[in-house]
Amino acid sequence: MNKFTTFLIWIFIGVLNALLVWAILLLFILANYGLGVVISIFLVLTDWAIFSKKAYPYRYTLPALFFLFILTIYPIYYTIDTSFTNYGTGHLFTRTNAIDTLLTDPTYYFEPEDPKTYDFKVFVRYDEQYKPTEDFLLLLYDDKNMYLSEKPVTLEYDSRGNLIYAESELFPVENDEVNINDTTYTLIRPTESLGTNGSDSIIAIEKDGGIRYAYFYSPVDPLTSTNSAFYNSVLRQNYLKSLNLVLGDQNFRLSSSTIFKKFSEAYRVYDTSVKVIVDGEREIYKTVVVNTLTNKELVERDSAFWDYNENGELYRLIGYKDYIGGENFAKIITDPRISGPFFKIFGWTFAYAGLSVLLTFVVGLAFALVLNDVNLKGKVVYRTLLIIPWAIPAFISVLVWRNGFFNETYGIINRFILGNIGIEPVKWLNDPFWAKVAILITNTWLGFPYMMTINLGALQSIPGELYEAAVIDGATRWKQFRQITLPLLMVAVAPLLVMSFAFNFNNFTLIYLLTGGGPAMAGTNTPAGSTDILISYVYKLAFEGSQGQDFGFASAISMIIFAIIAVFSYFNFRFSGSFEEVSR
């Protein structure tokens, strides 16, 4: 190996390590510890596999294991975890997040009826290159008073590193001078305006060490608008946005009601306190949220915070994600919406998946047998034509079937074919029976090229001598097919049929695009349709039926569908294994 290649490999290892370390850091910061730990372990293993002679073979399996984990095991874990929660509309965030929001979100700040407001000016220190720095002073003023605030000292960030709270104290300015923690700030005015007392003529503020803060920005002063970019994207975004200015027992914030042009009196409505709950011998500490205006503790019910309004009625503030045990699973049995048409849909799902496999297989095999005939001329052309349905995206061809073929009045089948031979138009998509037929026709069209292709492959592998022997024994063609072709074919194809069954069992796309599950089942009290399969029914229940999305419930049903398929596949593989004896 030459030096250059070695060099490239080292670069690759370096970059890989750097990327993974970065990913791990990010995951920990985002509080996604589980995945962070797993990737850390993977990083250690990778480096071990690279640098240790003993671990040589693992070099090739580790990436596969990594992706197995990321793409398969982790989603399964996540689905199981979600199925025991109420994650969904109204319950999207964690309880900590919800409390954070209640404490720091401007929505939950209370402004008095007639708030005191102050205009403000920003004074900024410049660096040696005369660029503004993030060291600044805030001057609040009205007609009579002026108050000065230093850059905020208390800063709080959320888990993503966004500033959610900042605090600073205001000090009254007297005779253009203010003393903050043994530091004196002097307001500088041009010499000719000495003696005036307003805030208009201040051009700078000097700290006692001689450091100068120049007048930089005021939202009401058009002369400073050139500085607005730095003010908005740095100072306001990083400090002022969440700044709480304290003056005695008054608090001021940049207020949305003045469109952030002034500081206005505002107070936190909610605050946390810790409550001790005695549970037998043990004491449990629980964070509760208190409304500081009414001094009432917020009620926590149905995984949400509720507060009392003026009439003493409860209203919902914000919900959070919570573990609710097996409620989602219990719902499947106890909720009449779901258990009602469940078995009808369950039956149709099996019928649909089974018939789809059968029909595609039969049609595919028929074509494969024809194409496999040595006497057939122009095989390539036929094969190409027959594979076309497979090549067109299902999203397009299904819509063509739906609108172009099956439409009751304008569709080709009713209008030209049935119409011309004098048959009454068929209600393709609106009659429960014909809708099912339509689905099977479309699915056969979509699926037979795949079956044809695998059958063609499998037919090639059947040795020709078997047929020669059969012909000598006087077997008919049908008998040859029954006794030789089919059994030997099934050895290769049966596992694929099982896969196809599993695929069709969950073939949401076809149902959703072709009939949308419709026509509706009459006389049920759920949005069940006659052609709904389990997965499309679940989709309706979890995402369209109720008041929004219900991820927890959708996860629970996904697990049940997974269980059904797992059991079915297990028995099917054992069953398909019986074919293998033929080839022994």
Added chain:
Amino acid sequence: MKKGLILTLVLLVGVLSLFSQTLTVWSSEKQVDFMKRIGQEFTRDTGINVDVQMVTFGDIKSKFLTAAQAGEGPDIIVGAHDWVGELALNGLLEPIPKSAIELDKFAPSGIQAFTYEGKLYGLPYAIEAVGLFYNRDYVSDEEVPTSIDELKALAKEFTTDETVGFSVTANDFYHVYGFFSGYGAYVFGYNPQTGYDITDLGLNNEGAIKAGYLLKSFFDEGIMPQGMNYNIMDSMFMDGLAAMIINGPWAVKAYLDAGIDFGVVPLTSIEVEPGKSMKPFVGVQGLMINSRSENKAFAMEFIINYLATAEGIYQFYIADPRLPARNDVSQIIEEQGGPVPADIVAAFTESAAGGEPMPNIPAMQSVWQPMNDALNNIINGTQTPEDALNDAVSKIKVAL
């Protein structure tokens, strides 16, 4: 250790934010260009970049729901008022203080539509309701129907194998709500003080059943063929093969571009029974702010001072001619003109003024599917209107 990490990240974010302070807007195709223009003004004034991204209207809500809860997603979305309930319930929309906007300049129905549980969650820019389009090649301005009976009689004249006299997307509850409300049906009982009462459903009352029979009669009497849907209707009108259709103002531009000579009759001027006229659903489009955004203060300034101003809403109107949600825009339209003939605007204005606002509560989510299923069954004759509507109501009740 963790503090150190966070500090590093904060510093990193701080440094990055110097260069990348950007407001992101998700909007459907039509508004993107002029919003970019207004965004440049905002950038000039504040130094905050505005990035307007095109997202298909139907995808905005679902994408926003997913992105916003992960703390990503845009700062502003352009959407419909009936999203408000669901999004606000999830805590994903930032309320806009009524004191910050010129409340009296906005159409009251627009403000009401974006108000959920007493808080304003968006600024309306356009109001819309469906109307009856008629092709002047078939129907002259004098013949325009004023009642269902006239409509039916007129439609029968023009229904042939190739053409259709009258068409409406009959299996879609939004499009046919006018017939239901005309006969006195309603979705949820409404009380101005307490809002919607989701236990009071008016979709299987006497009026609703009459509306069901009326819809069925369009098919039974051969006015509309089975299998008619929005796309067929839309393309037939555009090709001049339909005499009258019910559609919304969003379709106007395409029909004008196709060179169809058409007029619009407000649905509210068509009586289902003497003295009872149709009241279509009124939809309101508006601008909403992501409450999980880091820039919501800027987003608020942008929509209040730049987009939802009279000039801004005029731009919305030019790009997508629906009824502007600000009263002072009509004056600008009079002075500067607009892309749509004045009589068509006036017809939609009247239709919207006499319509009923679509409920913006999350419960509305449970109404669409059962009602569309019921309409399908009624049209096909699978169920009688009574049975279908009773079924739909019980489905809705169970879902709530």
